[in-house]
Amino acid sequence: MAAALAASIALPMTLSPVMAQDFKGKTLVVGVWGGDIERLLRQNVVGPLEAETGAKVELVLGGTGDRLARIYAEKANPTMDIAFLNIYEAPQALKDGVVEAPDPKSPLYTEIWDGMNDGCYAMSLVGLGIAYNKKLVPNAPEWADMWKPEYKGKIAVASYPGSEGDGLLGVAARLAGKDEHDADAAFAKVSELKPIALTYTNLDEAFAMMDAGEVAMAPMISGYVLSALKTHPDIGFSFPKNPGPVLVRDMLCLVKNSPNPELAKKFAELALGVKNQTDYAEQLYFGPTNKNVKLPENVSVDVIDTPDEVKGLLQMDWPYVITQRADWTQRWNKDVLGQ
Numbered sequence: 001m002a003a004a005l006a007a008s009i010a011l012p013m014t015l016s017p018v019m020a021q022d023f024k025g026k027t028l029v030v031g032v033w034g035g036d037i038e039r040l041l042r043q044n045v046v047g048p049l050e051a052e053t054g055a056k057v058e059l060v061l062g063g064t065g066d067r068l069a070r071i072y073a074e075k076a077n078p079t080m081d082i083a084f085l086n087i088y089e090a091p092q093a094l095k096d097g098v099v100e101a102p103d104p105k106s107p108l109y110t111e112i113w114d115g116m117n118d119g120c121y122a123m124s125l126v127g128l129g130i131a132y133n134k135k136l137v138p139n140a141p142e143w144a145d146m147w148k149p150e151y152k153g154k155i156a157v158a159s160y161p162g163s164e165g166d167g168l169l170g171v172a173a174r175l176a177g178k179d180e181h182d183a184d185a186a187f188a189k190v191s192e193l194k195p196i197a198l199t200y201t202n203l204d205e206a207f208a209m210m211d212a213g214e215v216a217m218a219p220m221i222s223g224y225v226l227s228a229l230k231t232h233p234d235i236g237f238s239f240p241k242n243p244g245p246v247l248v249r250d251m252l253c254l255v256k257n258s259p260n261p262e263l264a265k266k267f268a269e270l271a272l273g274v275k276n277q278t279d280y281a282e283q284l285y286f287g288p289t290n291k292n293v294k295l296p297e298n299v300s301v302d303v304i305d306t307p308d309e310v311k312g313l314l315q316m317d318w319p320y321v322i323t324q325r326a327d328w329t330q331r332w333n334k335d336v337l338g339q
Contacts, residue, residue, distance in 0.1 A: 024054035028263045030082040031060045031067035036227065036284050044276040045267055055263055064089055071098045071255055081258040082267060086163060087249040088318030090119030099253040108268055112289045113307050120253035121272060124280055125287035125304040126223040127245030127313055128167035130238045131206070136216040140238035143171050146217050147192055156198040156206050156218035160332040161325050167246035168219045169328070170316045174243050180316050183324065187335045199337065207232050221248055226285035226302055247304075247313035250286070281305065 028049075032041060038059060046057045060067075060080065067083040074080065075098050085093060093099045102109050102117040109117055116122035130141050136154070137145070146155050158164035170180040172189035180186060197215050200206035203224055209215040211234060222245070225237045239245045252271055254264050270276060277288035281295055287304035288295070295305055304310060321328075333339040 023263060026053075026055040026260055026263060028055055028057045028082070028260050028267060029060060029080045030057060030084075030267065031062070031070065031080050032082075032084040033063070034061040040276060040279050040283065041271065044273075044279060045270040048270060049263075049267055053263065053266070055260075057267070068093065072096070075256075078255050078258050080255050081260050081264040083253045083255055084123065085120065085251050085253050087118070087247070087251065088163075088166075088322050090251040090253055091319055092119070092322050093253060094119040098256055100256050106265075108265070108272055111291060112272065113291050113310075115307075116249070116289050118249075118251075120251040121268060122289040123250040123252045123272065124223070124277070124284075125289060125310065126221050126248045126250075126285075127239060127304055128164060128171075128219055128248055129222055129225075129240060129245045130217050131210065131220040131225050132217045132236050132238060133210045133213060133215065134234050134236050136213060137236075140236065141217060142238075142240045142242055144175060144242070146219075147175075147189075151216045153195050154197050154214070154216035155193045156200055156209065156215045157193075157196055157336070158219070159199050159201050160336075161329050163246075163248050164219050164221065165332060166316070166321050166328075167248070167314075170246060170314065170321075171219075171243060174314075180321060183328065183331070187331050191335050194336070194338070196337065203228055207235060210235055223284050223286040223303075227283070243314045245313050247310060247315050249289075 032038065038061060041059065046059070049055065050057055064085050067085065068089060071078060071080055071083050083099070094101055099120055102121055108121050112122050130146070132141055157168065168190060169186040173179050173182055173186035176185040176189045178185040198206060198209050200218070206215065206218050207228065210218070211232060222237065229235055229237065252268055254261070254268065258264055272290055274290055274292050277290045277293050278295070280286040281288050281293065281303050282299050285303050304313070
């Protein structure tokens with residue numbers, strides 16, 4: 001991992017007065033998650049972009065499902081310029097012609113590690129691991145530990161569909177000697193965790209039950225957990241080794257035929273730049289994709305921030321997973337939740 005803080009931070013872009021004048025009266029529409037991600041984007045991207053260009057930036061907050069529905073519905077006449085998606089949605093969106101293909105000659109592309117720009121531009125890296133109650137689980141758990149008899153009825157899962165559930169299915173299949181292409185093996189293994197203690201829709205409810213001792217472990221995405229642990233001293237987080245954490249990657253997508261393509265690229269330059277990605281890592285524990293980011297060791301140790309670390313993560317066949325989503329949602333509700 002990197003051991004030193006970046007010697008320099010990317011400076012905000014500057015535009016000529018003529019170019020700035022050209023963007024006055026324009027509104028860039030960006031679909032993205034809320035919370036700390038919104039906060040950093042407003043600080044590092046929205047503010048500088050509005051100041052330099054005279055344009056306005058509207059952040060449309062919500063989940064990726066909302067954004068996907070909008071850009072597909074508006075394919076013939078888009079109103080959104082940028083949509084933040086995830087590792088498995090971006091390639092499908094590109095295939096369906098609703099987002100622009102990454103430009104291999106653009107700095108947006110060349111400053112990101114090789115192999116990351118799959119469908120759109122790679123924004124950040126996290127891994128699916130295990131959050132756990134330190135009093136109930138004395139050592140950092142491996143995946144197989146969730147199936148131990150002493151934790152029966154004390155495992156929480158995220159609502160499905162979502163990266164957490166898909167990742168758990170991929171892990172469960174491998175523990176059964178298969179992979180995500182064998183849904184029967186995956187669902188049979190996950191079903192062994194029943195009764196599920198909690199299907200959580202946000203971390204607060206999961207952490208509350210974990211603090212109370214009603215939940216021992218739950219598959220969770222690293223960045224969200226690590227940034228919250230300072231207020232939950234009895235909760236730990238483990239990156240299992242067998243198999244490894246499941247790679248989850250957020251993507252920045254330029255909507256095809258958007259109203260403001262040049263403004264969208266300038267937004268992307270700032271969002272993917274060293275300053276914003278450094279703040280993502282130091283404040284959100286989201287690993288950077290920009291090869292120019294250098295992190296201090298105390299930050300680097302908690303995030304995925306090198307290509308070698310990415311290679312060590314479990315990388316699922318996400319295009320295949322997407323084709324199975326409708327069927328797997330029904331199976332999840334029936335086989336896992338008993339609904």
